[in-house]
Amino acid sequence: MIREIDVKDISxxxxxxxxxxxxxxxxNVLKALEDAKAKEESPxxxxxxxxxxxxxxxxxxxxxxxxxxTGVVVVFVExxxxxxxxxxxxxAINEGVxxxxxxxxxxxxxxxxxxxxVNTKDNTPAIVHVEFVPGDKVKIDVAPKGGGSxxxxxxxxxxxxxxxxxxxxIIMDTVFNGGGKPCPPIIVGVGIGGxxxxxxxxxxxxxxxxxxxxxxDPILNKLEKEIKDEINMLGxxxxxxxxxxxxxxxxxxxxxxxxxxLPVAVNIQCHAARHKSIIL
Amino acid sequence: xxxxxxxxxxxxxxxxxxxxxxxxxxxxxxxxSRDAAHKRFCDLLKxxxxxxxxxxxxxxxYVGPTPAKPxxxxxxxxxxxxxxxxxxxxxxxxxxxxxMIGKGPRSKALKDMLxxxxxxxxxxxxxxxxxxxxxxKKCDLICYEDLGAEAVRRMEVEKFFGIVTYDTKGGDLFEQxxxxxxxx
Numbered sequence: 001m002i003r004e005i006d007v008k009d010i011s012x013x014x015x016x017x018x019x020x021x022x023x024x025x026x027x028n029v030l031k032a033l034e035d036a037k038a039k040e041e042s043p044x045x046x047x048x049x050x051x052x053x054x055x056x057x058x059x060x061x062x063x064x065x066x067x068x069x070t071g072v073v074v075v076f077v078e079x080x081x082x083x084x085x086x087x088x089x090x091x092a093i094n095e096g097v098x099x100x101x102x103x104x105x106x107x108x109x110x111x112x113x114x115x116x117x118v119n120t121k122d123n124t125p126a127i128v129h130v131e132f133v134p135g136d137k138v139k140i141d142v143a144p145k146g147g148g149s150x151x152x153x154x155x156x157x158x159x160x161x162x163x164x165x166x167x168x169x170i171i172m173d174t175v176f177n178g179g180g181k182p183c184p185p186i187i188v189g190v191g192i193g194g195x196x197x198x199x200x201x202x203x204x205x206x207x208x209x210x211x212x213x214x215x216x217d218p219i220l221n222k223l224e225k226e227i228k229d230e231i232n233m234l235g236x237x238x239x240x241x242x243x244x245x246x247x248x249x250x251x252x253x254x255x256x257x258x259x260x261x262l263p264v265a266v267n268i269q270c271h272a273a274r275h276k277s278i279i280l
Numbered sequence: 281x282x283x284x285x286x287x288x289x290x291x292x293x294x295x296x297x298x299x300x301x302x303x304x305x306x307x308x309x310x311x312x313s314r315d316a317a318h319k320r321f322c323d324l325l326k327x328x329x330x331x332x333x334x335x336x337x338x339x340x341x342y343v344g345p346t347p348a349k350p351x352x353x354x355x356x357x358x359x360x361x362x363x364x365x366x367x368x369x370x371x372x373x374x375x376x377x378x379x380m381i382g383k384g385p386r387s388k389a390l391k392d393m394l395x396x397x398x399x400x401x402x403x404x405x406x407x408x409x410x411x412x413x414x415x416x417k418k419c420d421l422i423c424y425e426d427l428g429a430e431a432v433r434r435m436e437v438e439k440f441f442g443i444v445t446y447d448t449k450g451g452d453l454f455e456q457x458x459x460x461x462x463x464x
Contacts, residue, residue: 065356148361180406
């Protein structure tokens with residue numbers, strides 16, 4: 001049986017999720033910030049996290065965007081094999097973005113061409129990744145992704161001999177060199193394997209995992225904890241003002257790759273980790 | 281935590297007394313601009329033309345706010361990453377700009393310029409944009425409306441929270457603090 005889905009519903013859900021995401025910090029992110037505040041050894045770092053939490057609560061209670069950078073919209077759509085859309089899914093998503101950013105008083109941060117840099121004035125287009133999965137459901141994940149943390153991200157084509165040490169060095173260097181620029185305490189998304197573009201998508205998708213989600217892959221599970229602890233020894237601290245709480249979580253996703261390759265992508269997420277999800 | 285009150289405009293003498301690590305609350309007028317407006321400013325100066333805003337002795341806040349909801353002065357208005365303005369900063373310092381407000385580390389060249397031109401860099405807390413909007417009491421669009429969020433605005437701020445990050449003597453808060461906590 002083919003299930004028909006009205007693309008107007010997609011637009012409506014995208015719109016609602018985006019406004020919600022921009023104003024309401026997820027509870028588990030807030031909890032991670034509270035934990036970081038308790039552990040932070042730097043008095044200034046503690047003060048900074050305290051002010052971040054105060055801001056996030058004010059945003060939630062007063063319906064204001066947590067951050068003025070309400071981002072470029074990144075969407076992952078999982079489409080069941082048995083689903084048929086009655087229209088253009090990409091346009092439906094962009095319609096949702098347009099409505100959210102104009103009606104929701106969100107900042108329009110997209111330029112139509114990277115070189116002529118004219119603002120599109122409605123924050124479209126979104127960056128949309130579609131995957132097909134068994135079943136007749138559609139899962140939509142949206143994240144308004146800020147530019148400051150995205151700019152501190154990187155992709156590296158390592159070789160097998162670089163191994164785990166090489167991967168760790170890339171991650172540590174990326175975080176340390178970013179310093180306060182990506183608004184720490186950050187979440188670090190890592191994609192290992194695939195090829196150039198696959199590693200970057202894996203890293204992005206890792207950031208869409210819940211902050212308290214633990215990898216089911218035993219190798220990655222151990223690595224996520226190890227790398228988080230090591231990042232927190234770098235001294236960068238909240239907003240780069242020094243401290244022990246640079247990173248709230250590390251999420252690593254992986255994929256098979258070529259015998260010659262070891263691609264590693266590091267995608268940085270600021271403390272305003274905004275993300276919403278719905279299953280239709 | 282001791283908080284110093286910083287009333288704008290500020291004399292060079294007073295500015296030189298501030299040190300990296302000082303916590304301040306800023307009250308007075310700041311002008312906003314980001315990448316696109318900075319580029320226009322520099323193009324104007326290159327052509328020998330006047331800037332559309334006064335900068336001498338004043339403060340520039342790197343911000344692109346969200347639109348104001350009805351009944352509010354401005355939307356969320358936290359700082360953007362300052363290093364992107366480094367390539368445009370010297371011409372503005374030559375014009376007498378004294379305070380830059382943003383977030384995150386900047387280039388060595390910029391730090392040296394602050395010493396040369398006796399200016400300072402203050403960090404606001406990145407992502408604390410809703411809270412920061414509460415300290416903005418008035419906001420007027422001045423020019424470059426076509427740039428949307430990147431347009432230039434004049435803001436009157438009251439007790440705007442900031443941390444002196446680079447001072448006039450070469451002091452660098454990031455450098456001073458990170459080494460205290462670096463264990464690897």
